Amino acid sequence: MSEIKTTAEAIENAALPKSRAVHLSNCAPTPEQQPLPKGVTDKPLSEKSPAEWAYERLILYIKNFEEQLDNNHEIAMGFTGGTTGIMRIEGMGFYAPDIISFYGSDPEGGRTQQIQHVTQLNVLLRALPKKVDQPEPNRIGFRLAQDLEQD
Template sequence: MENDIKTTAEAIEAQALPRRHEVHADDESPSQKPLPDAIAKTPVQQKSPAEWAYERLILYIQNFEEQLDDEHEIAMGFAGSDSGVMRIEGMGFFDPDIITFYGSDANGIKTQLIQHVSQLSVMLRALPKHIDRKEPTRIGFRLARDLQDEAGAGENEDATG
């Protein structure tokens, strides 16, 4: 049995780490993976609501895409709206509280959703991939790679920026 006594630093660090809990109806459903170092190393309290929502959405998108076959790509539906579905082709945030989704609708028309984090409510959906592409587009992996690249760039900056 491990020693349950923690130092003050360990207790403070444990409080700063985000919590997540999931239960699925079957054992086959993949759960979210642990937070990547690029996300976990900066305490939540130091992030804007937009940055923190953006990072978590990347994890959800990537996890959803891992469940898709080669014939489907990720899209999002607008919860509580009849606006339809948007194929996710990009995502960003604008501190302190705006999340932006870039993509195209079911008719291929360029679409952008700008949403305040307090109104964030999206439904991830699987759409058939574009017929003119051999491979499906996987935005989640590109977004996660960008987070890793950004974290690495931050470590390489000197005190002058």
Template structure:
């Protein structure tokens, strides 16, 4: 139980979550709300998830949706600004969260240097980018698909 005091409007809004909506100029474009949310995400009520877990799960679904629209010559990466490290791009190789409010991305910068971005959920901004894959002859890495599989396994183990 929380000592947090919420207004009736905040309580009503929280009960209405989650909602998802997108609009695009191309009516044929795949929209996230047209896809079924995996049971591993929808089975646990939002009120039972930490802000970190809830942010993580939604970013995972966006990653997977983004990757489904890529050709076999590209992989997902994220762009960011104000990093201090000056890298600007992180090829996503992993993702995680630390309850109650930290989300982290693991990967490599454009020079191949190991990179980790640790971010508070209140500051979470993710720009998904398509980058050419590193090794021409191999299949592209699809981290979003692996992350959803991992969520499903964790949900099955908790059941």
């Protein structure tokens, strides 16, 4: 016998994001396996543009990836489906309703920017050695996550 729900509960459950992850071996919990931060759940999903919702979830993936890096590495992204190389992620944004942007530099220090439509979003997160002349690796994921909580 199925559980009876109120209309409000049914609407709320339909609007809640759904996620799942299965891994071959034991690993640190991934974003799909963790509760969403309050800064993400404050605004109902139905009021977010596809770009805003993609941006928030990318932040969770980036922060989770960085949490598993040692002090000699920092996050970068590789470009999927092409031979254009990789970019150190130094910033990220969205332009509602449908654009995500990444700001950074290539391994030689050249300024780079990637602009993608949410329907074409493909991000390959990579670990790169930190720059030799900096004592600590950059952690953009933690800064992005703090910004989510301030909204």
